[in-house]
Structures are given as structure tokens and as C-alpha cells.
Amino acid sequence: MIMLDNDKILIIRSDRISVRFKTLADGRLEVRMPLAMTTQELHDLMVKKQDVLDRLVLRHNERSAGREYKEGAQIVLFGEALEISFVEKPGFCWKYDNKLYIDKYFERNVPAVLKDFYEKQAPGMIGRAKQIQREFGFHEVKIGCRWMKSRWGSYSSKGNMTLNIALVMAPRGIIDYVIIHELCHQRHPNHSPEFWQEVERYLPTYRSFKAWLKEHGHLLRIMPQVL
Ligand SMILES: [Zn+2]
Numbered sequence: 001m002i003m004l005d006n007d008k009i010l011i012i013r014s015d016r017i018s019v020r021f022k023t024l025a026d027g028r029l030e031v032r033m034p035l036a037m038t039t040q041e042l043h044d045l046m047v048k049k050q051d052v053l054d055r056l057v058l059r060h061n062e063r064s065a066g067r068e069y070k071e072g073a074q075i076v077l078f079g080e081a082l083e084i085s086f087v088e089k090p091g092f093c094w095k096y097d098n099k100l101y102i103d104k105y106f107e108r109n110v111p112a113v114l115k116d117f118y119e120k121q122a123p124g125m126i127g128r129a130k131q132i133q134r135e136f137g138f139h140e141v142k143i144g145c146r147w148m149k150s151r152w153g154s155y156s157s158k159g160n161m162t163l164n165i166a167l168v169m170a171p172r173g174i175i176d177y178v179i180i181h182e183l184c185h186q187r188h189p190n191h192s193p194e195f196w197q198e199v200e201r202y203l204p205t206y207r208s209f210k211a212w213l214k215e216h217g218h219l220l221r222i223m224p225q226v227l
Contacts, residue, residue, distance in 0.1 A: 011042075019045060021053060023060035029053065069110035075100065076219075077121065079171030084110070093117055121168040128172075129163065129179045136202055138183045152213060153178045155185035169219050170212075177209035 010030045019042070020032045033042055046053060069075075073084045082095065086104045093102040093113050106113050122145040129143045141159045148154070148164040155161050161182045167175050180202050188195035199206050 013037075021049075021056060023056055029057065069114075075114060076169045077118075078168065079174070118165055118168050122163075122165050125163055125165075125168060125175060128175065129161065129183075132176065132179050133183060136180070136183070139186055141183075141186070153182045155182040155189075157189065159186070166219055170216070174209050174212055177203060177206055178213075180206075 008028055010024065010028050012030065012032045013035050014032060016032060016034055019034070019037070022030045022032075024030050031042065069084055071084065071086055074081045075084065076082065077095070077100075080098065082098055082100045085099050085101050086107055087101050088104050089101070090105070091101075091103050092106070093100055093116075095101075095117075100117070102110065102113055126143050126145060132138075133140060133143075139159070141155075141161050143161045143163070145163045145165050147166065148162070151164060152167055153161065153163045161179075163175075163178065163182075167178060170178075181199055184195060184198045184202070188198060196206075203209070
């Protein structure tokens with residue numbers, strides 16, 4: 001049963017011709033509807049669309065779960081904890097020692113601040129990949145970074161390597177492992193025993209890094225949820 005509860009729904013009437021539903025940051029459902037539509041008509045429509053609306057709200061709640069960043073909340077950068085601290089100082093955010101200072105003005109927008117902060121670390125990761133590529137004598141390939149939902153890195157048949165920006169949360173040794181792993185796909189475009197032998201040749205301790213990534217797979221899901 002759908003209740004047109006003002007605490008849960010924000011109704012906006014305007015001279016539009018269709019009804020549009022959207023979830024708001026505070027968890028309410030925003031309904032934009034035509035001026036001529038009656039409350040009864042809206043109610044009937046919502047009953048008809050109940051499944052869709054339930055899914056919309058559920059998805060919103062899932063996405064916002066665990067997304068609150070309060071003073072003292074911890075995030076990770078290169079495997080080390082950084083504590084968030086809000087300050088009344090214009091700027092965006094800056095790191096000093098083990099703290100990430102964020103302009104209080106952005107207190108309600110921390111996920112966006114963090115997304116930007118992590119993206120700014122990506123060029124350093126590309127630099128590291130280029131260095132490994134040179135030092136270990138791999139062919140030079142194009143290296144890029146982006147947010148990926150289900151993998152830490154990829155190597156395309158065209159010879160482009162992509163690293164997941166989420167890797168900047170991982171310790172540096174892990175980043176090196178992912179880079180070496182992807183570069184080894186130059187010679188073995190698969191995960192055959194020969195491929196792993198090659199990885200081992202460059203990184204004899206690769207098994208522990210592989211296990212770490214498996215255990216910390218949830219880090220992969222942090223950012224895309226925030227976007
Ligand atoms: Zn692989």
C-alpha cells in the first residue's frame with residue numbers, strides 16, 4: 001500500500017506532461033507531476049509502478065549505506081589510513097601527515113571530494129607503471145587509469161594497459177604486482193601456468209599480493225558506488 005506521506009515524498013507540480021520519480025539525497029522520493037494530475041491519479045500510478053519505485057528506493061539506500069564520512073572517519077591511501085578532518089579554511093582538500101583536511105563547506109559532499117582526491121593520485125601510478133615497463137624490459141604500451149567495477153587492471157589485445165584508480169588505496173607492493181601482472185600479458189594473453197611462471201620471475205612473492213587483492217576485493221566497489 002502506497003501512502004502519499006509528506007515525510008517520504010516531495011511532490012512538485014509543474015507544467016510538464018509526464019511524471020518523473022527520483023530519489024533525493026535525504027532518502028525522500030521526489031515526484032514531478034503535471035499540474036492537471038490529481039492526487040488520486042498519482043496514487044493509482046504509484047500503485048501500478050510499486051515494484052519499480054521499491055527498487056529505486058532500495059538501490060538508493062544500498063548506495064548510501066556506509067557512505068557517511070564524519071570527522072575522524074578513516075580512508076586509505078596506498079595502504080595507509082588517513083583520518084578525515086573538516087576545517088574552516090577555503091580550499092578543497094589537502095593531505096598532511098596522516099590526515100586529510102577537507103574544507104567544511106564540502107562536508108556533505110565528501111564522496112565527491114574523495115573521488116577527486118583519488119583521481120589526482122592516478123598519474124603517479126601511471127609513472128610507476130612506465131618505470132617498471134622500462135626497468136624490466138617490457139615493450140612500451142599505452143597506460144591509462146579509470147574506475148573499473150570488477151577488475152584491478154586490464155591488458156587489451158591492442159596492447160593498452162588500464163589500471164583501476166581504486167588501486168591507489170592499495171599498498172604500493174600491490175600496485176606493482178598488478179602492473180607486472182598486466183605487463184606479463186604481453187607475452188601470455190591468458191592465465192596459463194607459463195603466464196604465472198613469468199610473473200614469478202619478476203616478482204617471486206606474487207602469491208601473497210594475489211591473496212591480498214582477493215581478500216580486499218571490496219575496495220573495488222567503494223568508488224563506483226559513490227559516483
Ligand atoms: Zn590477468
